[in-house]
Every structure is written in C-alpha cells, then in structure tokens.
C-alpha cells in the first residue's frame with residue numbers, strides 16, 4: 079500500500095460558491111474555524127469549473143473536475159438523465175429523456191405530463207421495459223412524477239433523430255425523423271416511432287390507467303421522447319490515471335458519472351432526514367476508503383437546496399455543518415482539495431458561471447490566505463484555474479506525474 083503522503087482526497091461542495099448578499103457571501107458570513115485553519119495551511123485560488131462565463135451543470139462540472147473535458151465527452155442530457163436515475167448505460171447506447179403523457183387514440187396529446195402522475199409509474203414501466211424492436215434492446219425507467227428515460231442498445235444506431243414530444247398540448251405526437259442521411263438515423267427513428275405506438279397500445283389498457291380514468295385523472299398512456307444522445311465512450315478513470323478511484327455521492331447523477339468511469343461508487347446513504355446528510359460519517363467513510371484507494375472524491379450536496387431556495391441563512395448554516403464535519407481533516411497527511419462544482423448564488427437561485435473557491439493542502443507552496451471564501455481564495459497562490467486543471471495539479475503534488483521532456 080502506498081504512503082499516506084500519496085493519498086488524495088477531493089471534497090466537492092455542491093453549489094457552495096456565491097455572490098454578495100448585503101455585502102457578504104454565505105462563506106464569508108459562516109463560522110468555519112476548520113475551513114479557515116485548513117486555508118491557513120494550504121494554497122488557494124479560484125476555479126472556473128468549465129471556463130470563464132460558462133454556467134456549468136453538475137454533470138459537466140464533475141466531468142471537468144475528474145479531468146474529462148466536457149466539450150469532448152458531454153453528449154447531451156438524455157444520457158446523463160438515464161445515468162442519473164440509475165440505468166446501467168454503456169458507451170454506444172442511445173438515451174432519451176421521456177415523459178409519460180396523455181394521448182387520444184389518434185395520437186393527439188391532451189396532457190404532456192399525464193396529470194403530473196405521482197403514483198403507479200413503476201407498474202406502467204414494467205410493461206414497456208425490456209422490449210425488443212428490430213433486434214434493438216429497449217430499456218425504460220421511470221424517474222420522478224411524469225419523467226423517465228429510455229435507452230436503446232444494439233448495432234447501427236444513431237443519436238441524430240428528432241423528438242416525438244410536440245412540446246404543445248392538442249398537437250399530434252411527432253414522428254421521429256432522421257436528422258442526417260445515414261441509415262443508422264433512419265433505423266433509430268423507425269424504432270422510436272414503433273416504440274411510441276407500442277407504448278400507447280400497452281399503456282392505454284393498463285390497470286393503473288383504468289383506475290386513473292375512473293378517478294377522473296388523465297391516463298399516462300403514451301411515452302414522448304426528446305433529447306436523443308449517444309452515451310459517450312469514456313476511458314475509465316483507471317485507464318486514464320493508472321489509479322483506482324472511489325467516489326462518495328448520494329446524488330444519482332454524480333454516482334452515475336463515477337460508475338460510467340468504472341470508479342468505485344457504492345450506494346452510500348448518509349441522509350438523516352429529507353434534506354440532511356450525516357457529513358461527519360461521510361468524511362469518516364472517505365478516510366476509510368483511502369486505506370484501499372489512492373484517490374477518493376466526495377460530493378457534499380448540503381449547500382444545494384438553500385441555494386435553490388435562495389435562503390441565505392440556511393446556506394450559512396449548511397456551510398457551518400460542513401465545517402464541523404471537516405475537523406478530522408486537520409491532521410490529514412495526504413493531498414486534500416476542497417472546492418465546489420459550481421456557484422449557486424442566493425441572488426440567482428440557480429447555477430451561475432462565477433468561479434468557485436479552491437483550497438489545496440499537502441506539499442504545497444502555502445500562500446498568505448488564512449480564510450476560505452470566494453474573495454479570500456481569489457488572493458491565493460493558485461490564482462485562477464479551470465476545472466480540468468485540477469487533476470493534473472493534485473496528481474503532481476501527490477507524486478504521480480511524469481516529467482514532460484528530459
């Protein structure tokens with residue numbers, strides 16, 4: 079087993095970066111003695127998860143932080159939606175975002191969200207999952223409410239086909255059409271059109287929908303697809319870095335990305351309530367995993383909800399709870415990076431392109447910054463980097479890089 083000095087821990091605090099509210103960011107307002115102590119021992123900077131001015135999704139930013147250029151590997155929301163709800167996708171699959179919708183027998187859409195159906199979609203799913211059309215395997219999985227994802231697997235498929243979702247009510251279901259002249263696109267469009275009609279046949283007579291109609295609710299009797307995307311062929315984390323990596327994440331999307339890279343990403347649950355995570359347990363688990371793996375990533379989602387709710391006080395409290403959980407890291411002897419996947423300002427209530435703070439500890443050129451916040455980090459010795467720069471920097475600090483040249 080390698081020395082603790084060669085161990086790397088990366089903590090990604092989801093949406094932690096912010097702008098000013100009444101003159102301060104939540105990080106500046108929070109009482110965070112542990113983060114500030116760690117800052118005093120390390121080197122800081124700010125990081126554009128993708129690039130300056132580019133508003134990152136959590137998927138694209140995690141790809142970048144893991145060192146996978148999202149402009150090369152991100153192929154649209156379909157594949158990542160499927161990954162996020164736990165479908166086992168493979169490079170070369172074609173994935174779609176889907177809706178359960180309400181259709182007439184003439185395939186006119188009456189309700190694109192099937193009355194925002196909240197129950198019974200797993201039973202409906204059973205009848206349309208694991209189908210085969212023209213030798214192509216069809217996998218379907220329900221998500222929350224009317225949402226779902228569809229994955230096609232087999233030879234000769236293409237992501238270049240149009241949506242069947244008309245995006246308007248009282249409109250006909252659209253025919254999927256090839257968007258280029260390839261046989262693959264024509265074949266994929268045909269399969270989707272067959273699947274669409276089949277979904278109506280199978281779902282319209284399903285007992286769940288009979289009950290819905292008796293109750294005066296809109297039946298979920300057709301599947302609309304949109305956002306076709308090719309599941310990318312990604313080199314595994316181990317192929318790329320010759321290191322086995324582990325990822326602790328509770329969010330399906332992040333866990334799914336780690337699994338797509340063949341990282342060790344078990345179904346950890348640290349939830350102690352609907353929005354609470356036992357972060358102390360999360361940190362202890364990450365330290366345990368470092369006994370076995372040279373590099374461990376952790377996604378801490380605590381700041382996400384207050385950011386979307388635009389609740390400044392709650393975000394401050396979330397940061398303080400993260401800080402409490404970091405106490406055991408004060409004598410961590412490996413390379414430690416603490417950052418965020420994107421900013422989520424209270425003033426915006428959503429992701430923004432503002433760079434995030436970054437702190438690295440280990441055998442680093444310590445700078446003069448003694449506090450962990452967006453504006454303090456901007457004074458640090460790392461200056462301003464991009465998300466894809468993080469892996470090379472920490473791998474080098476931990477002693478894994480090779481000389482470029484003689």
Ligand SMILES: [Zn+2]
Nearest residue numbers: 092093136419
């Ligand atoms: Zn995020």
